Amino acid sequence: MVSVIQFALETKEEVDDGMSTSKYAVVDLETTGHSPSNGDRIIQIAIVFIENNKIIDTYMRYVHPQRPIPPFIHQLTSIGDEEVKDAAPFEKIAEEVADLLAGCIFVAHNTDFDVSFLQKELVRCGVSKWHGKTIDTVELAKIMYPTLPGYRLQDIAESLNISLKQAHRADDDAEATALFLLKAIKKIKNLPKETLNRMHERSFAMKSDVSTLFYEALKHVRGKETSNDYALFRGIPYLKSKPTTTSWPEPIEFPADNMAKDRIMQKIHPSYHVREGQAQLMDLTWQAFVEKKQIAVEIPTGAGKTIGYLVPALIRAYETKQPVVISTYTNHLVDTLAEEVQKLEKALEMTIPTTVVKGMANYISFGKFEELLHFNDEVYDDSITIMQLLVWLTETTTGDLDEVNVSGGGQLFIDRIRKRSMRVKKDERVADFYTHTLKNCQQSMVLLTNHSMLVNDQQRYDPLFHSISGLVIDEAHQMNQAAIRTHQQVFSYTKWKYVMSQLNGLSSCQLLFDIQDILKRFRFNHKISTERLQQSFNEFMFAFDESMLVLMNSNSNYDNKQSTRTVKPLSKRLRSNEIFDKVLRKMNEYISVTENYAMPIQNLSNELTLHEQAALNEWFYWVNEMKIKAGEWIELFLEQPKSNTTIWMEKDSRSLPGSLQIKKSPVNGSEVIRDFVDTFEEEAGIVWTSGTLTAGQQDRFVLDQAGLPSSVPLYTFDAPANFYEGAHTLIVEDMPDIQQVSNEEYIEAVADALIQTAVAIEGRVFALFLSHDMLKKTHQAVIDSESLQEEYMLIAQGVSSGSRHKLLKTFKQQKKAVLFGTTSFWEGVDVPSEQLSAVVVVRLPFTSPEEPLFKARSKALVAEHKNAFIHLGLPEAILRFRQGFGRLIRSSDEQGFFIILDRRIDTKSYGTSFLQALPTSSVKKVSLEGLVNEIENCYND
Structure with a gap:
């Protein structure tokens, strides 16, 4: 970790570099x-001065x-009444603080809080407000480190190797913030x-005065x-890609016996030994590839699954000089x-040329990004996102937009610059990240991709995953779901x-004025007035809003009286409402008007300035977006669904119309899966x-769902001996029966059980x-009880802000935390035992019988004279139950409940x-x- 003294010594030689004259x-x-x-007051103030x-x-x-200092603040900061008993009140030091800050640029991690609080305290104490420039290091961190997983000070310190002895202590926080600023x-x-x-151009749109930093840097x-590390695309620097090697090393012999496998494992880690299930997985994978x-x-947690298939896959790729494809969810x-x-x-001290391949839309369209830089009517979220992307382009080797951590508003801008087409202009070809990715595929041993990309590959004109030496489908139980979601x-x-x-902006904003200026420059007398543009848009919007009212007001016995959320089939009767035809008609009229408005200048590319060309491209970008939406409208509302397809509506009465969604989906993905399996x-x-x-x-439930024939053999392996010795399964037998009591009564009991579990653990x-x-109701009930409020961090999916990854990271960082999670937290989450001690299953994970896909699949089973509960509902729930158990024990030395x-x-x-589906027989009723x-008792043993 970098300390203040160490950093000061390291930067001593840079004092006279002309970088900054500010304090x-x-x-x-x-x-x-x-x-x-x-009545809130300051209990500690720290200032670090930089010049x-x-x-x-x-x-x-x-x-x-x-x-008195509140207990929660005492726990958070370790500052209690004892620490401040001999300290002066702020009235005694207010003037001293004001004098120290005079003439300085005020820097803080969230200036909105620190500046505002300090100003009010100065005024309360009869001292003049501080005046000057501010730099918010939250904003600065987002701009300069756009790929960090989070922007709390402790997240930044951890990611950038900055010393932060104790978060939420003013002296330590100020020191870490100062080191970050440097x-x-x-x-x-x-x-x-x-x-x-x-x-620098865009920095003036920021909330704090970060423009001073860019101005100083420009002088330097x-x-x-x-x-030479950078290339330029239309004046935008980006990191040059390094050529991928095309040479393949000499083949490695597959380790046929366990001694040979052990030697490989000990290269990975001196204490590793090949485990029985892992050795068998290596042999089975090798045999499948060769034959x-x-x-x-099926190989459980702790058996070394990933290494078990990676080693034979790599050796096979070396041997055949053809890549292996590994897909996961x-x-x-x-x-x-x-x-x-x-x-x-x-x-292994060897080169493994590897390419990560994701869908085209994950990559940046460099040309679209450059075009958008020509417009200056951005909102704040657009401006900061552009600044983040400009920094990211000097660092990324992939062009994968998932690398950039942007705000919700910034995500809308990101969606506009996603790559949509393989067609690129000649000058963009050399800078196109997706093109580079496809080239790298041809020279790689290992191609890593996701299930959706894999099933879609066969629809490409030139499939990527061909002439391969083998295919591994990890997280295979999710392949059917991935195939469904892909379509x-x-x-x-x-x-x-x-x-x-x-x-709407096409008829009223800067873009329209730009198009009008081009038309005037070339002296086109336009027959379509701006009033006609606006009228056509208004007619379309009126019809659209009317159709949304029809959907929102469609009452049904599917409405859940105990929940605000409704999921119900979109009936043929509802879709036959003439309003949906009217929306399409008005939409097409608007598309025609907007397209024709700019048509006279569409073929004048060679005579337009860069700004004019960008404006024209942006105009037709939105016209094409509307054409795409028109196609979606037809498929969702006007076409008759195919026999293997179902369509439904989801809405939440608390947030209408924003929560309204219509989904159309194949009932299962087996046909799609069979298509790509047949090619391999x-x-x-x-x-x-x-x-x-x-x-x-x-036992073949997942394989049957994927449409695999019975001739595909299934091998199952147990976990290593004693692996689950630390797992304790406890059934709470005095909980109310969920089917006999109201939701509210059950939620109250769940909240009580969670509180007592959290306190005990x-x-x-x-x-x-x-x-x-x-x-949400259980989370609120726990809060209302005030039993955990002061000492515990309560993190709730869909309530606490942030992605699943961010919520999990927050959970790991807290000593005392309870995480309330839904479907996505049942699997794919790794948390060590020192950070996770208990998994509480609130309800057995059955899918609701009214869930549209489940209902359609059940109906198909009934038509085959099969019991839908036995052949679908129960096995699905058992799989999810096993996944939930898998969150608890990830290694043999862990203990949990x-x-x-x-x-x-x-x-x-x-x-x-x-x-019986659990890998442990240690079950107690309590x-x-x-x-x-x-x-x-377990903790005391």
């Missing part, structure tokens, strides 16, 4: 709360708040001057040449796989409204693998729900099927009081 005061406050007007790129002085004072200034100075120029780089056949392998898991390959590459169509009210807000079957071996392929007595609890509604609140596991005949005793 910065980096301020952090600890307070009793957020509102001085309600000439080095720390020159520090200031720290405890402050007596003249009232790091950011140094990075700014090293940006290409072309990047600096563009960022004036006259300097841009580094070009399909197999399925999500892009996040793809990136995790890439990290595993890098570790293997380092351990699912979704109407989202909010997304349509966003497009419409942009279309004679060419390469296929290994389907997962930790959960079997579901109780339905001291946090580190996952609570797994099926329903967002029940999750798998707590089941749903009494049906004990009272219904199917309950034993769930328990009362809620007994649950607490059991936990305490």
Whole structure:
């Protein structure tokens, strides 16, 4: 970690580099709360002074708040009444602080809080307000480090290796913020001057005065040449790609016996030994690739699955000089796989040319991005996102937009610059990241992709995944779902409204004026008036809004009286309403008007300025967007769904019309899966693998759902001996019966169970729900009880802000936390035992019988004279149940509690099927009081 003294010594030689003449005061406050007007006061203030790129002085004072410090603040900051008992109140030091800050640029991590709070305190104490420039390091971090997973100070410190001894202490926070500022200034100075120029232009739109930093940097780089590390695309610097090697090393012999496998494992880690299941997976994978056949392998957590298939896959690729393809469920898991390959590459001291391949829309369209830079009517979210992208382009080797951490508003801008077409202009070809990715595929040993990309590849004119030596499908239990989602169509009210807000701009904003100026310059007398443009748009909008009212007001017995959320089929009668035809008619009229308005200048590209060309392209971009939307409208509302397709509506009465969605989906993905499997079957071996392929007595459930023939053998392996010795499964038998009591009564009991579990374990609890509604109500019930409020961090999916990844990261960072999660937290989440001690199953994870896809699949089973519960509902629930259990124990030395609140596991005949599916027989029935005793006894043993 970098300390203040160390950093000051390291930057001493840079004092006279001409970078900065400003003096910065980096301020952090600890307070009793957020509102001085309600009596909250400062309890600690720290200031770190920076001048000439080095720390020159520090200031720290405890402050007596003249009232007790709340317990929560004491726990958060470690500052209590004892620490401040001899400190002066702020009235005594207010003038001293004001004098210290005079003439400085005020720097803080969230200036909105620190500046505002300090100003109010100065005024209260009769001291003049501070005046000057501010720099918010949250904003600066987002701009200069656009790929960080989070922008809390502790997140930044962890990611950038900056010392932060104790978060939420003013002295430590101010020190870390100062070190970050120096790091950011140094990075700014090293940006290409072309990047600096563009960022300086947009920096005036930022909320704090970061423009001063870019101005100072521009003075420093004036006259300097841009580094050879960068290339330019239309004046925008980006990191040059390094050529991928085409040479293949000599083949490696497959380790036939366990001693040879051990030698490979010990290269990866000296203490590693090949495990029985892992050795068998290596042999099975190798045999499948050599014999070009399909197999399925269930191998549990802790058996070394990833290494088990990676080693034979790599050796086979070397031997055949053809790549191996490895597919997994999500892009996040793809990136995790890439990290595993890098570790293997380092351990084996060999080069493994690897390419991560995602869908085209994951990559930046460089041409579209450059065009949008010609417009200056951006909102704040657009401006900061552009600045983030300009920095990111000097660092990225992939062009994968998932790397950039942007705001919700910034995501709308990101969506506009996603790559949509393989067609690129000649000057863009050399800079196009997706084109580079496709070229790299031809020279790689390992191709890593996601299930959606894999099933879609066969629809490409020139498929990527051909002439391969083998295919591994990891997380195979998700392949059917991925195939369904890949072919699912979704109407989202909010997304349509966003497009419409942009279309409205075609008749009233700067873009329209730009098109009018071009028309005037070439002396075209236009027959279509701007009034006609606006009228046509208004007619379209009126019809659209009317159609939304029809959907929102469509009453049905599907409406859930216990929940605000409604999911119901979109009936043929509802879709036959003439309003949907009217929307399409008005939409097409508007498309025609807008297209014809700019048609006279469409073919004048060679005579237009860069700005004019960008304006014309932007105009037709939105025209084409509307054409795409018209096609979606036809498919969703006007076409008759195919026999293997279902269509439904989702809405939440608390947030209409924003929550309104229409979804159209194939009932299952087996046909799509068969299409791509057939293309590989004679060419390469296929290994389907997962930790959960079997579901109780339905041992081929996942394989049947994917449409695999019975001739595909299924191998299952147990976990290593004693692996689950630390897992304790507890059934709480005095919970109310979920089918006999109201939702409110059950939620109250769940909240009580969670509180007692969290207190006994001291946090580190996952609570797994099926329903967002029940999750939110339980979360609120726990808050209302005030039992955990002061000591525990309560993190709720859909309530707390942030992605699943961000919520999980926050959970890991807290000593005492409870995470309330729904479907996505049942699987694919790795948390070590010191950060997760209990998984609480609130309800057995059955899919609702009214869920549209489930209902359609059930109907098909009934038509085949099969019991839908036995052949679909139960095995699906058991698979999810097993995945939930898998969150708990990830290695043999971990201990944890798998707590089941749903009494049906004990009272219904199917309950034993769930328990028998678990890899441990250690199951106890306990009362809620007994649950607490059991936990305490285990910890005391």
